[in-house]
Amino acid sequence: PPPQDQDEEMLVPQQEVEVFEGPQPMEESMPAVDNESLPDASTSRFTWKIESISKHSGRKTHSDIFVVGGYSWRVLVFPTGNNVNHLSMYLDVADAKSLPIGWSRSAQFSLAVINQLDSKHSVRKEVTHTFNSRESDWGFTSFMPLIDLYDPSKGYIVNDQCIIEAEVAVRKIVDYWNYDSKKETGYVGLKNQGATCYMNSLLQTLYHIPYFRKAVYHMPTVDTPSGSIPLALQSLFYRLQHGDNSISTKELTKSFGWDSYESFMQHDVQELNRVLCEKLEDKMKGTIVEGTIQKLFEGHHMNYIECIGVDYKSTRKESFYDLALDVKGCSDVYASFDKYVAVEMLDGDNKYQSEKYGLQDAKKGMLFIDFPPVLQLQLKRFEYDHARD
Numbered sequence: 001p002p003p004q005d006q007d008e009e010m011l012v013p014q015q016e017v018e019v020f021e022g023p024q025p026m027e028e029s030m031p032a033v034d035n036e037s038l039p040d041a042s043t044s045r046f047t048w049k050i051e052s053i054s055k056h057s058g059r060k061t062h063s064d065i066f067v068v069g070g071y072s073w074r075v076l077v078f079p080t081g082n083n084v085n086h087l088s089m090y091l092d093v094a095d096a097k098s099l100p101i102g103w104s105r106s107a108q109f110s111l112a113v114i115n116q117l118d119s120k121h122s123v124r125k126e127v128t129h130t131f132n133s134r135e136s137d138w139g140f141t142s143f144m145p146l147i148d149l150y151d152p153s154k155g156y157i158v159n160d161q162c163i164i165e166a167e168v169a170v171r172k173i174v175d176y177w178n179y180d181s182k183k184e185t186g187y188v189g190l191k192n193q194g195a196t197c198y199m200n201s202l203l204q205t206l207y208h209i210p211y212f213r214k215a216v217y218h219m220p221t222v223d224t225p226s227g228s229i230p231l232a233l234q235s236l237f238y239r240l241q242h243g244d245n246s247i248s249t250k251e252l253t254k255s256f257g258w259d260s261y262e263s264f265m266q267h268d269v270q271e272l273n274r275v276l277c278e279k280l281e282d283k284m285k286g287t288i289v290e291g292t293i294q295k296l297f298e299g300h301h302m303n304y305i306e307c308i309g310v311d312y313k314s315t316r317k318e319s320f321y322d323l324a325l326d327v328k329g330c331s332d333v334y335a336s337f338d339k340y341v342a343v344e345m346l347d348g349d350n351k352y353q354s355e356k357y358g359l360q361d362a363k364k365g366m367l368f369i370d371f372p373p374v375l376q377l378q379l380k381r382f383e384y385d386h387a388r389d
Contacts, residue, residue, distance in 0.1 A: 001005055005124075015201075017258045026064070033248065033265045042068065042069040042169060042170045042171075042172075043068065043167070043168065043169040043170075044066065044067075044068040044168055045065070045165065045166070045167045046066045046068075046073075046075070046163040046167075046168070046319060047163065047164070047165050048063040048075055048163070048165070048166070049065070049161055049162075049163050049164075050077070050079075050161065050162045050163075050164065051160070051161055051162055051283060052160050052161075053079055053157060053161065053162045054160055056077075056079040056080075057079065057080050058080055059078075060076060060077065060078045060299040061076075061077055062074050062075070062076055062077075062092065063075040063076075063081065063164070063166075065094045066080065067193075068107075068168045068169075068170050069105075069107075069170025070170075070178070070380070071093070071105055071169075071170060072093070072094040072095045073091060073094055073107075073166075073168060074091075074092050075089065075090070075091060075092070075095045075111065075164055075166050076089070076090045076091075076092040076137055076139075077089050077090075077164065078388040079162075080146065081146060082141050083268065084142055085139055085145065085146050085147075086141070086142040086143055086144060086145055087113065087143045087144050087145075087146060088140065088141045088142070088143060088150050088267050089111050089113075089139050089140055089143045089164070090111075090137040090138060090139030090140070090228055091107070091109050091111065091129075091137060091138060091139055091166060091168065092136065092137035093105070093137065095382050096131075096133065096136035096137075099133070101133070102133075102332070103132065103133065104130055104132040105130070105131050106128070106129070106130045106131070106171040107128070107129065107131065107168055107169060107170050107171060108127075108128040108168075108169060108171060108173075109126070109128075109129075109166060109168040109169065110124055110125065110126040110127075110165075110166070110167045111124070111125055111139060111140065111143070111164070111165070111166055112125075112164070112165040112166075112167075113143070113144060113149065113156050113162065113163070113164060113165075113213070114156075114164070114165055115154070115155045115156055115327040116155050116156070116157075116158045116161075116163065116188075117154075117155030117158070118155060121154075121155065122165075122301060123143070123144045123156075124165075125140055125143065126240070127139070127140075128171075135309070141192065144156075149162075149377070178310065181242075181246070182188075182244045182245075188239075188240060188243050188244065188245060188246055188247060189204075189244065189245050189246045189247070190203060190204065190240075190247050190248075190249055191247065191248050191249065193249060193250065193253065196249060196253070198267065198269040198272070199249065199253075199267070199269070199272060200249065201234065201269070202269055202272060202273055202276075203249070204240075204355055207237055207240050207241075209374060211291070211292070211296060211298070211373075212296060212313035212374075213237055213241075214243050215284070215289040215292040215325070216230065216233050216234055216237055216280070217234060217237070217238075218288055218289045219283060219284060219287060219289060220281075221234060227255065228255055229252070229255045229256070229276075229279055229280070229281065229283070230280065230283050230314045231255075232251045232252040232254070232255040233255075233280075236249065236250060236251070236252055242251065269378075270322065270324070270378040273322065273376070274322070277293050277297065277321065279311065280293060281293040283292070293321075294372070295372075296372060296373055296374050297320050297321045297322070297372050297374055297376060298320070298321055298372050299319070299320050299321075299368070299369075299370055299371045300317060300318065300320070300369040300370050301318060301320060301366050301367060301368045301369055302315055302316065302317050302318070302366065302367050302368075302369055303315070303316045303351055303365075303366050304316075304364070304365055304366070304367065305346070305362050305363070305364045306359075306362060306363045306365075307352065307354060307357065307360040307362045308360070308361045308362060308363065309359070309360055309361060310354075310356075310357045310360060312354050312356060312357055312360070314354075317369065321372075321376065322376035322377065322378050323340065323375070323376070323378065324378045324380055325339075325340055325377055325378065325379055325380065326339050326340070326380050327379050327380055327381050328380075328383065333377065336379075340366070341365065341367065342365070343364065344363070344364040344365065345361070345362075345363060345364075346361065346362045346364055347361040347362075350366070
């Protein structure tokens with residue numbers, strides 16, 4: 001299907017609205033061509049200067065063939081429209097008729113009409129498409145109105161010359177049915193039970209902390225994985241490390257006490273992380289890996305309230321295993337930290353009630369004392385609207 005932000009009518013294959021019978025003859029005098037390679041080997045920018053465009057009225061014309069990603073392409077243009085009052089323009093697989101049965105190739109491409117008076121007013125449109133024998137060309141039937149294209153004052157045609165630009169990036173098509181993750185990357189994935197992608201992300205993250213993984217392996221366990229979180233997690237980590245295919249997480253979720261219904265419910269990843277770590281921390285007590293969770297993830301900060309008019313300050317040290325940072329209004333994680341430690345003024349109707357001096361204007365804030373070896377940040381990517389529920 002066409003991208004959501006594109007006009008569906010503009011993104012039909014050229015053949016669906018073709019009004020000419022059979023192949024049309026190529027222009028005898030070939031237009032000037034410039035094929036400029038970009039840094040990415042599978043990307044190229046192609047410039048086509050169509051001379052005497054007025055002579056092409058009522059028929060389609062092809063550019064020269066250019067090669068991107070080892071494939072042959074050409075631009076197909078209807079200067080007076082493909083049965084519409086717009087310029088029609090498509091990217092075409094040049095050798096489609098000679099390719100073997102079942103061929104396909106994916107490309108992200110843009111087509112443009114260059115404004116020769118002011119390049120800022122050039123018209124450019126972009127789309128991604130997988131080309132095959134049934135859809136060997138793809139693009140825009142209604143690229144731009146003919147009234148604008150042929151208006152001499154607009155600058156799209158100067159001295160009866162029109163400049164077309166195509167930028168093509170060929171994408172590698174992955175055969176997911178035969179893709180060997182272990183062979184290609186050295187790693188395997190986790191199967192999704194329905195709505196457990198958040199859990200899979202967490203498990204992969206924890207697995208890739210070597211100290212955490214080794215601590216899990218050293219935990220004493222019982223015999224049945226379904227009744228033991230440590231054994232189920234050990235088994236999962238072992239298969240992630242030594243397995244050749246994607247791994248099921250059903251043994252682990254059974255050890256959580258989840259039924260199949262809960263695997264289709266979206267849980268909160270921060271809550272799952274806290275519950276899992278609490279259970280592991282409890283199971284590690286009295287063993288050689290006791291204190292692992294604390295050593296890895298625990299940091300400390302100090303909450304304070306400092307009076308402005310009198311010499312009084314209240315402080316309280318607290319530990320944390322993760323930090324929940326605001327995203328809204330923050331350009332990056334550093335801005336989120338600035339907001340996290342921002343000082344709040346307690347004044348007016350919100351004065352601080354001190355034990356010794358009564359109501360006082362004060363500053364309320366938080367300072368970090370130390371960070372853990374592994375800092376866990378929970379990004380608050382959404383917020384609850386109490387007014388609208």
